Amino acid sequence: MSARVFISRDSGALCVGADEVALALFKAAETRGLDVTIVRTGSRGMYWLEPTIEVERPEGRIGYGSVKPGDIDSLLDAGMLEGGKHHLSLGLVEDIPFFKKQTRLTFARVGIIDPRSLEDYKAHGGYKGLDKALAVGPEAIVEEVVNSGLRGRGGAGFPTGIKWRTVAQTPPQQKYIVCNADEGDSGTFADRMIMEGDPLVLIEGMTIAGIAVGATYGYVYIRSEYPQAIEAMEIAINRAREGGMLGANVAGSKYTFDIEVRVGAGAYVCGEETSLLESLEGKRGEVRAKPPLPAHVGLFGKPTVINNVLSLATVPIIMSEGATYYRDFGMGRSRGTMPIQLAGNIQHGGLFETAFGMSLGELVDEIGGGTRTGRPMRAVQVGGPLGAYFPRSLFDTPFDYEAFTAADGLIGHGGIVVFDDTVNMGRQARFAMEFCAIESCGKCTPCRIGSARGVELVDKIMADEDRAKNITVLEDLCNTMKFGSLCALGGFTPYPVMSALTHFPEDFGASPKRLAAAE
Amino acid sequence: MPKYESWDVERASTIIAAHKDQDGAALPILHALQHAFGCIPEAAIPMVAEALNLSRAEIYGTVTFYHDFRNEPPGRRVLKLCRAESCQAAGGDALAARAEEKLGVKFGETTADARVTLEAVYCLGLCHSSPAALLDHDRVYGMLDEVKLDALLKEAQA
Secondary structure (H helix, E strand, O other): OOOOEEEEEOOOHOOOHHHHHHHHHHHHHHHOOOOOOEEEOOOOOEHHOOOOEEEEEEEEEEOOOOOOHHHHHHHHHHHHOOOOOOOOEEHHHHHHHHHHHHOOOOOOOOOOOOOHHHHHHHOOOOOOHHHHHHHHHHHHHHHHHHHHOEOOOOOOEEEHHHHHHHHHHOOOOOOOOEEEOOOOOOOOHHHHHHHHHOOHHHHHHHHHHHHHOOOOOEEEEEEOOOHHHHHHHHHHHHHHHOOOEEOOOOOOOOOOOEEEEEOOOOOOHOOOHHHHHHHHOOOOOOOOOOOOOOOOOHHHHEEEEEEEEEHHHHHHHHHHHHHHHHOOOEEEEEEEEEEEEEEEEEOEEEEEEEEOOOEEEHHHHHOOOOOOOOOEEEEEOOHHHOOOOEHHHHHOOEHHHHHHHOOOOOOOOOEEEEEEOOOHHHHHHHHHHHHHHHHOOOOOOOHHHHHHHHHHHHHHHHHOOOHHHHHHHHHHHHHHHHHHHOOHHHHHHHHHHHHEEEEEEEOOOOOOHHHHHHH | OOOOOOOOHHHHHHHHHHOOOOOOHHHHHHHHHHHHHHHOOOOOHHHHHHHOOOOOOEEEEEEHHHHHHOOOOOOOOOEEEEEEEHHHOOOHHHHHHHHHHOOOOOOEEEEOOOEEEEEEEEEOOOOOOOOOOOOOEEEEOOOHHHHHHHHHHHHHOO
């Protein structure tokens, strides 16, 4: 009997040697004359255990991690293929607390299926959402998505269904579905995991969106820093086309829908939706003033739905299980689940999908297991380079759009970056301004000039040059950027700067006491 | 390891022609040109402009807007170290300084023997395993420490 073994091909597994492990296992099996089928999957998101080998057994998948190529012989000697005990044994993968505590809706199949197989996707519930969508028709799809309470997972949190309704109500003409896969926020990798681990769910979500609003063509705009995701999406699109799930008469219906991958070119600002549309049109990625909204005048001047990967990838389960099922998870106006990404100086780095409402402290201390260095945690940045820094005193903040806004922060795309007590928050504030200066598209003055002046101001404050006066000027500058910038780049850069200044004032003076104490 | 072609007008015309009928063709064309030549040669800019019925200034503006596009080919290997927050939190700044010192170049520069170009990148989406790096187009590295970085630098210089 052939043993089925699963090893991730997710770049998060490749970056710690998953290919080398797979090759070593393949060679060892050949030498020993063992009948082993190696299936390359996405990642479960428990990256500190990668590369993980999972073995299919009647009781479930038994895991071994983190495996090095040199461990293969001892693993096979220990009877790994029959689930035998070894010092790398993890037991049943789905019983690992980090995994067991999750509610996996968007990520239901990631790490389980072969992302390059349409059959495997369908065997695990794939395309049930599309079946339902085809059965109920465009108007009911839009209503279902509105009722689910799904909000844009890219960061802005705008209700997805409302965007769709706006595009659906425009007169029939060429319309587009654009998937924003320009995941540039440090601390985030959920979009990448979907594209590498379950790309067909994104294709299904985009197809449903196309049917709902009357669009026949979609683009997935992926950043060039994601080579594995680009390849995985292209392969999956071809599989879907070959299987009749893209192109004319999608799944045998009257609808036409096709998708193309476009690759970005290293501009962070292109994650902003209007800048992304400019880039897709082949121009400089400069932000557009709104209105008009992309829903009315979007790509090539046509009505366009532009959604984040996670928003679109969540649509299939909303359709197959119903809006009520989805909206019953969560709290307040934050419905459903959020794929939270734990990153930086953290013991258990990875993806944790859970209903909204868990506290920040629970996430980083209990789920994340504290810092990797073992030193005290001093600050966490939530929501990427434009998100606020939180001190321990705010760790009781529940993970929810409104609660984070109330705490002068944002959840953004759900990334949490952990820093230990060696961090200098003055330097982090300077970096936020510096990053904004590097990445500014240059269209609006508050962002273009403000960020450059911001770097200088932080430098002066750190050098104790007219400290009190310059702090006032920095606060004023942040206010101008926040309310005067065209998009979130200039508009949100004040979050990390002001939160660092507010919560860690001791790092902005001539005597950084904390730093001295930490050393 | 990528190998680049030397400038050839006909080759450039073929590349441009293969992509020019796509909607919003500029980025696909520029990526394809850079893939072939290692950069966007200055002579290619008027050719792209003409093919897309745009001005040279518009294409020049597009090329210079994006960090990815180069005006001269990089070294034999391109090593991108992530300098974003997650990697900073995990000791990335010290590794970045070490890489500069060992290679004898600053970020954005190529070693004198033209073997390695060292560049900063702002996030590779490997933040669960920071610090991270990318070698050439698609070789990813995570959980870097001094030992792993030194091995990576050695590989890049080989």
